[in-house]
Amino acid sequence: MPQAPSTRWCPTPEQLMILEEMYRSGVRTPTASQIQQITAHLSYYGRIEGKNVFYWFQNHKARDRQKLRRRLSRHHHHLLFSCSSHPHSFHRFEETFHPSPLPPPPPFHHQTLPHFLHQLPVNSSPLCHCFSGGGSQVANQGLDLLCKLETGGREETPTRANNMEYGYEWMVKMDGSSVVPLRCQPLKTLDLFPTKSTGLKDEGSTSKSSSCSTSTNLSP
Amino acid sequence: MPQAPSTRWCPTPEQLMILEEMYRSGVRTPTASQIQQITAHLSYYGRIEGKNVFYWFQNHKARDRQKLRRRLSRHHHHLLFSCSSHPHSFHRFEETFHPSPLPPPPPFHHQTLPHFLHQLPVNSSPLCHCFSGGGSQVANQGLDLLCKLETGGREETPTRANNMEYGYEWMVKMDGSSVVPLRCQPLKTLDLFPTKSTGLKDEGSTSKSSSCSTSTNLSP
DNA sequence: GCAAATTAATGATTTATTCAAG
DNA sequence: CTTGAATAAATCATTAATTTGC
Numbered sequence A, B: 001m002p003q004a005p006s007t008r009w010c011p012t013p014e015q016l017m018i019l020e021e022m023y024r025s026g027v028r029t030p031t032a033s034q035i036q037q038i039t040a041h042l043s044y045y046g047r048i049e050g051k052n053v054f055y056w057f058q059n060h061k062a063r064d065r066q067k068l069r070r071r072l073s074r075h076h077h078h079l080l081f082s083c084s085s086h087p088h089s090f091h092r093f094e095e096t097f098h099p100s101p102l103p104p105p106p107p108f109h110h111q112t113l114p115h116f117l118h119q120l121p122v123n124s125s126p127l128c129h130c131f132s133g134g135g136s137q138v139a140n141q142g143l144d145l146l147c148k149l150e151t152g153g154r155e156e157t158p159t160r161a162n163n164m165e166y167g168y169e170w171m172v173k174m175d176g177s178s179v180v181p182l183r184c185q186p187l188k189t190l191d192l193f194p195t196k197s198t199g200l201k202d203e204g205s206t207s208k209s210s211s212c213s214t215s216t217n218l219s220p
Numbered sequence C: 001g002c003a004a005a006t007t008a009a010t011g012a013t014t015t016a017t018t019c020a021a022g
Numbered sequence D: 001c002t003t004g005a006a007t008a009a010a011t012c013a014t015t016a017a018t019t020t021g022c
Helices: A013-025 A032-042 A050-085 A093-097 A126-133 A143-151 A160-176 B013-024 B032-042 B050-084 B092-096 B126-131 B168-174
Strands: none
Touching (some): A013 A050, A050 B013, B013 B032
């Protein structure tokens, strides 16, 4: 009866809220140290491990992209099909839409990032590109600062080599010591996010296909 | 051929983005004049009518509620479930998983609303209330993803090199335990980690012995 | 109302791609 | 051209939510 101790991580509402807030703030692919930090914070609200955070961002990002793709195609589809019926000149959109910039859009205002962790997107996909094209943008602005703080001020080209060093250290540490202090005490800090919710929406997902291809996963 | 001639409003990605951002900012049931303003703004991006805006908020609000309900119950269920039967050895699951009694949760901060639309009700919806269980507040976040960009200039593109680090493989290895850095320490009130890396040079990667290739990792 | 059966979400893994050093 | 490193895409698998027949 031991209940199946649930095999997988089940985020608490608080954890989810925080993760979503970070995502909205631009966090997409947190670095190892960010993951550590996030995990440490979230562990206050319930069990959580670094990999959970990692996967969460991976999945969320992927599904977000998927969603966008869908939206876009839907929209294009629609446009293609319904072009004839526009009474006005509104769709200037089609032309400008894809890759880049939109016309000078109406002013919008912004939202501040959570203090904690400013990592900006580092967008990497064409989608992002596209998406931000409109006017949203994602900029990397506080990066420098953060960077400096973290690296002690040095700022050189982060070639792989450089990273290596860090990575190595990191790994060594992590590796050997897996200590997961279940929530380190109080943790009162964290000033992140306001309350709100959702950034998610629906999406149709699903892909199913059964294929047992080659590999054998024999998972446990 | 047949096409769906424009039977119904098909929001452009930009419109959607803006609407979502407003929603996140606290807008729930815009007044007639707000709807007009919103509509005017959004019409810049494509065809749209007041009713579309109205319906959008209605639907979004309803779906959001549904989603929240889901989350909460899910969580509660989970809790009840796992709490009651846990006499087991090491599944730290139970221990740490005490959840949401949200003790002294981190402070939230407020954010501003979009400029255009000031009179927003910002009703703190009951949902928000509910959701944040402990200390809720509604914060209105402003919209805008825009403005952030200008700021900096940056030097180089954060290519993968900058940002990498946790690869899943890697992670998988470090697996569960990892996280939580070295210091669990202070956690003081202000910066626990507000400073941290970002996608730039921070730690690196590296994996030294990465394993690789291989697929067979079986069995976790 | 309840619980098996079905469907939708989403956490976790695996496989493909991409980029840039050798 | 080959290879290592990292990410994105696809897929697998489990859990929550719905639906459905009693």
